[in-house]
Amino acid sequence: MMERDLVIIGGGPAGLAAAVSAYDNGAKDVVIIERDERLGGILNQCIHNGFGLTRFKESLSGPEYAARFIELVRQREITVMLKTTVLDLSADKTVTAINEENGVFTLKAKAIILAMGCRERSRGALNIAGTRPAGIYSAGTAQKYVNIKGYMPGKRVVILGSGDIGLIMARRMTLEGAKVLAVCEIMPYSSGLKRNIVQCLDDFGIPLYLNHTITKIEGEKRVTGVVVSKVDENKKPIAGTEMHFDCDTVLFSVGLIPENELTKNAGIKLSPRTRGACVYQNRETQIEGVFACGNVLQVHDLVDFVSEEAELAGASAAAYLNGKRRTDNAVIVENGKNVGYALPQMIDRSVNENVKLFFRVTGTFKDCTIIARSDDKILAKRKKKIAVPGEMETMLLTAEAVAEAGEKIEVYLETCGEN
Amino acid sequence: MKTVALTCIECPVGCRIEVDLEENKVLAVRGNSCLRGKMYAENEVVCPKRVVTSTVKTTDGRMLPVKTDKPVPKTEIFAVMQKINSATATTPVKIGDVIIKAVCEDANVVATGNAE
Ligand SMILES: Cc1cc2nc3c(=O)[nH]c(=O)nc-3n(C[C@H](O)[C@H](O)[C@H](O)COP(=O)(O)OP(=O)(O)OC[C@H]3O[C@@H](n4cnc5c(N)ncnc54)[C@H](O)[C@@H]3O)c2cc1C
Ligand code: SF4
Numbered sequence: 031m032m033e034r035d036l037v038i039i040g041g042g043p044a045g046l047a048a049a050v051s052a053y054d055n056g057a058k059d060v061v062i063i064e065r066d067e068r069l070g071g072i073l074n075q076c077i078h079n080g081f082g083l084t085r086f087k088e089s090l091s092g093p094e095y096a097a098r099f100i101e102l103v104r105q106r107e108i109t110v111m112l113k114t115t116v117l118d119l120s121a122d123k124t125v126t127a128i129n130e131e132n133g134v135f136t137l138k139a140k141a142i143i144l145a146m147g148c149r150e151r152s153r154g155a156l157n158i159a160g161t162r163p164a165g166i167y168s169a170g171t172a173q174k175y176v177n178i179k180g181y182m183p184g185k186r187v188v189i190l191g192s193g194d195i196g197l198i199m200a201r202r203m204t205l206e207g208a209k210v211l212a213v214c215e216i217m218p219y220s221s222g223l224k225r226n227i228v229q230c231l232d233d234f235g236i237p238l239y240l241n242h243t244i245t246k247i248e249g250e251k252r253v254t255g256v257v258v259s260k261v262d263e264n265k266k267p268i269a270g271t272e273m274h275f276d277c278d279t280v281l282f283s284v285g286l287i288p289e290n291e292l293t294k295n296a297g298i299k300l301s302p303r304t305r306g307a308c309v310y311q312n313r314e315t316q317i318e319g320v321f322a323c324g325n326v327l328q329v330h331d332l333v334d335f336v337s338e339e340a341e342l343a344g345a346s347a348a349a350y351l352n353g354k355r356r357t358d359n360a361v362i363v364e365n366g367k368n369v370g371y372a373l374p375q376m377i378d379r380s381v382n383e384n385v386k387l388f389f390r391v392t393g394t395f396k397d398c399t400i401i402a403r404s405d406d407k408i409l410a411k412r413k414k415k416i417a418v419p420g421e422m423e424t425m426l427l428t429a430e431a432v433a434e435a436g437e438k439i440e441v442y443l444e445t446c447g448e449n
Numbered sequence: 450m451k452t453v454a455l456t457c458i459e460c461p462v463g464c465r466i467e468v469d470l471e472e473n474k475v476l477a478v479r480g481n482s483c484l485r486g487k488m489y490a491e492n493e494v495v496c497p498k499r500v501v502t503s504t505v506k507t508t509d510g511r512m513l514p515v516k517t518d519k520p521v522p523k524t525e526i527f528a529v530m531q532k533i534n535s536a537t538a539t540t541p542v543k544i545g546d547v548i549i550k551a552v553c554e555d556a557n558v559v560a561t562g563n564a565e
Contacts, residue, residue, distance in 0.1 A: 077514035077561065078502045083460050091502055093514045093562035097544055177504055180512040205503060205530050224463030228456045229499065233523060332461060421461070 035059035040145035042071020044324025051344030070096030165253035169283035184279025192220035196283025201230035303371035312346035366442030
């Protein structure tokens, strides 16, 4: 069995930045395993711009952003295995993979970084009446058809879900000559960025129906139309509010799920809230020497944060290979009122450094305060004019604050008037 | 005088900006958090412009991602798309290579991906 120091599973932005950072921090035997025929992950199909504003102070397209990191990987002696799929990962860090050249083979790694990204929630997760005709795609699949294969999935389109990928595809299909009739969102707010509502919908006069969902898909062989209804506070369709649209295509943009089958196989504990691994502040999972970063850990909206998190995981893996071990003396981080999750879930007390907390709020809140508290002590506090679930929030916990914490730190949001 | 409300699209923060206008002359900009936002708002009320991103077929039948290297007037987006869709890029292509020169005013269409 081949032995390697560090095996990185996934060659998207997370895997790329992790590899470079691990290498630069002293790991010299690094392998990236990627199932696609090229590096870059999902960025290859994200041809729109807006990537890298934080990182490079420029508005790049997805492939341009990826190319910058691919170049950094090329400049280093990092092994890249393309068209190679990891089939299994065991708790002792044995990686089973398959490719055309070698068939099924195994690698024994001293350290592992999980960077498998996420996949889209499928329509199966939703309950919509009607048969299952052709013409129904996830927005990401449609994105791949149009941008990579150069093939338009349809001419008259209704989009369910107002996540960023759905909004981006509304504009993309419009530019390519399709008519996007409506974007329906079951929630009272869009989960996409405001800038995407403006530049993808408003610019082209595409209506966004909040508090609406598709209640019926019509058509035998191919979609011929949909019925859209308004929903009440309990997300139940309201009779009498039905609107009918003639369309040949329905796109779903209903969220992303971290791709954690391998993580589960290895027996790593997943958080029911993020659906990714539970990690320490250095992005180490409960199995020593196995790290996770990027969308496989928590669904990011901005690739800049993916790269930042991956660099942390890469540096941590290098430190681990160098003999650094964590202690069992950990503070638990939990989400409290109005907060959906908080990450990292654990902070090793022996580490005396600032920790950046990542979290999402559960609704739209105006003039609110985000607080990190342990027992009766307020460790950090920040006022926000507006907080929405579509945008990941961060808050810095100083090393002193962590040192002051008891067993648990709770992150929660107070609305105006409460404390 | 009239006041126009905008959402800045220059970065993910999405500031709400108000612009006071007197016959197409900008009197005041409020609500922006940075200079980029002020410039966006000043342009947006006079002549809104966007960078267009799309794909161009390559000589070997693949799709090459492209963008305009400058924002083009919103009213010209579909005209630009028509030119993009009738162009073919000869491989090899590198990021930054000009695929269509002066597609609209002085904006070019450039490659945002490499194709060997
Ligand atoms: C359809 C879609 C569109 C998106 N659009 C945007 C956008 O416009 N802007 C934005 O900022 N973010 C967007 N995102 C979020 C985007 O995924 C992240 O910003 C970023 O790409 C995440 O990086 P990653 O490396 O964690 O994951 P990915 O880019 O998904 O990379 C994961 C890589 O791991 C590989 N992999 C997975 N499993 C295995 C395995 N078992 N063996 C080998 N290789 C494996 C995959 O092939 C892939 O290359 C989008 C996500 C999706 C799904
Ligand atoms: S004003 Fe500045 S901070 Fe606000 S959205 Fe525009 S670019 Fe971003």
